[in-house]
Amino acid sequence: MSTSRFDNLPDAQGFFGRFGGQYIPPELKQVMDEIHAAYEEIRVRDDFQQELAELFADYVGRPSPIFHARRLSEKLGGAQIHLKREDLNHTGAHKINHCLGEALLAKFMGKTKVIAETGAGQHGVALATACALVGIPCEIHMGQVDIEKEHPNVTKMKILGCKLVAVTRGTATLKDAVDSAFEEYLKDPQNYIYAIGSVVGPHPFPKMVRDFQSIIGREAREQFQARHGRLPDHVTACVGGGSNAIGMFTAFLDDESVHLVGVEPAGEGLETQRHSATLTLGKPGEIHGMACYVLEDEQGNPMPVHSIASGLDYPGVGPQHSYLKELGRVDYECATDAECLDAFLTLSRVEGIIPALESAHAVAWAMRVAPTLPKDQHILINLSGRGDKDADYVAEKLGL
Numbered sequence: 001m002s003t004s005r006f007d008n009l010p011d012a013q014g015f016f017g018r019f020g021g022q023y024i025p026p027e028l029k030q031v032m033d034e035i036h037a038a039y040e041e042i043r044v045r046d047d048f049q050q051e052l053a054e055l056f057a058d059y060v061g062r063p064s065p066i067f068h069a070r071r072l073s074e075k076l077g078g079a080q081i082h083l084k085r086e087d088l089n090h091t092g093a094h095k096i097n098h099c100l101g102e103a104l105l106a107k108f109m110g111k112t113k114v115i116a117e118t119g120a121g122q123h124g125v126a127l128a129t130a131c132a133l134v135g136i137p138c139e140i141h142m143g144q145v146d147i148e149k150e151h152p153n154v155t156k157m158k159i160l161g162c163k164l165v166a167v168t169r170g171t172a173t174l175k176d177a178v179d180s181a182f183e184e185y186l187k188d189p190q191n192y193i194y195a196i197g198s199v200v201g202p203h204p205f206p207k208m209v210r211d212f213q214s215i216i217g218r219e220a221r222e223q224f225q226a227r228h229g230r231l232p233d234h235v236t237a238c239v240g241g242g243s244n245a246i247g248m249f250t251a252f253l254d255d256e257s258v259h260l261v262g263v264e265p266a267g268e269g270l271e272t273q274r275h276s277a278t279l280t281l282g283k284p285g286e287i288h289g290m291a292c293y294v295l296e297d298e299q300g301n302p303m304p305v306h307s308i309a310s311g312l313d314y315p316g317v318g319p320q321h322s323y324l325k326e327l328g329r330v331d332y333e334c335a336t337d338a339e340c341l342d343a344f345l346t347l348s349r350v351e352g353i354i355p356a357l358e359s360a361h362a363v364a365w366a367m368r369v370a371p372t373l374p375k376d377q378h379i380l381i382n383l384s385g386r387g388d389k390d391a392d393y394v395a396e397k398l399g400l
């Protein structure tokens with residue numbers, strides 16, 4: 001067996017180095033430990049793994065293909081660009097991978113309600129979908145600002161039969177939705193389960209969500225190897241909470257030749273207060289039950305954050321990313337709203353693929369560096385989702 005230095009993370013207390021853990025009241029710690037025990041139990045069971053594998057294949061449509069973006073590569077005149085097509089998954093993004101896992105776990109534990117927050121609405125739709133499939137009531141909390149911006153996803157959640165709670169406090173975006181959903185969860189944590197939408201929150205969520213998402217990198221590594229007889233030189237993904245990125249990176253952590261790059265939203269610029277570049281400009285702290293990099297104001301409160309991509313505007317970030325940054329195994333770079341819009345339109349017009357604004361951040365980084373690299377180098381981008389949800393917003397913004 002491999003003796004990777006990444007194999008045993010997190011430790012038994014849920015720590016990745018000094019990040020992660022459970023910064024929660026004792027009552028909740030007990031509930032989280034129960035969830036962890038249930039997860040450890042089903043994780044190694046053949047029937048669970050088989051059910052999940054069947055759903056990945058027949059329901060999600062896995063494996064998602066890797067597409068060689070030849071026209072984009074030619075246009076940029078440097079490295080070859082490849083896209084891992086998570087946008088082709090049922091519901092249009094990577095989130096369905098962990099939502100199915102969480103819904104099956106909820107069913108196994110006999111929970112009566114699944115609660116969650118959503119930013120772009122992708123987690124909400126994916127979770128409402130998984131809960132419909134598994135047959136569990138589902139309640140989604142969403143910021144009013146995001147509700148207005150992400151109308152198609154809001155409609156889908158209603159159709160899928162979940163209860164939608166509009167959150168108007170604070171900046172009425174993702175962080176406030178998290179707070180609101182958490183309050184509802186605290187009313188009965190024995191019978192409810194909080195299905196966290198990324199690799200964040202208290203242990204065991206950063207670990208479980210990573211495990212469910214790691215199918216992305218396992219597939220991608222094998223597909224790329226089979227097609228090209230080698231591994232990619234650079235692998236990149238956008239980072240909000242960090243689930244699609246860690247899902248992609250996990251299989252490559254031991255491949256020292258592979259340069260891993262997470263791309264954070266620089267919003268209107270790192271010099272403004274209007275960004276969400278947590279790993280780039282934040283510092284170690286605590287938020288939502290975990291230790292991780294955090295963007296804070298002078299008083300130590302979470303900063304109001306901004307990104308053109310609703311799914312990326314979060315003032316914390318996954319503890320494993322915080323750890324990988326300090327270890328130097330993954331580089332974290334940024335792309336602005338403007339670069340993201342440019343990448344969105346370019347990928348649409350050169351390859352006929354409309355990416356999610358979130359995913360467009362990773363495309364933007366690749367577009368920036370590809371021209372500086374030789375033609376025989378390969379960049380693999382995790383295209384985390386499709387841009388249908390963003391089409392009207394972008395068209396209006398660009399006056400199309």
Ligand SMILES: *Cc1c(COP(=O)(O)O)cnc(C)c1O
Nearest residue numbers: 122240241242243244311358385
């Ligand atoms: C939610 C979302 C993200 C951001 O979440 P991570 O946990 O950082 O992956 C990225 N891309 C898409 C398409 C999303 O819906």
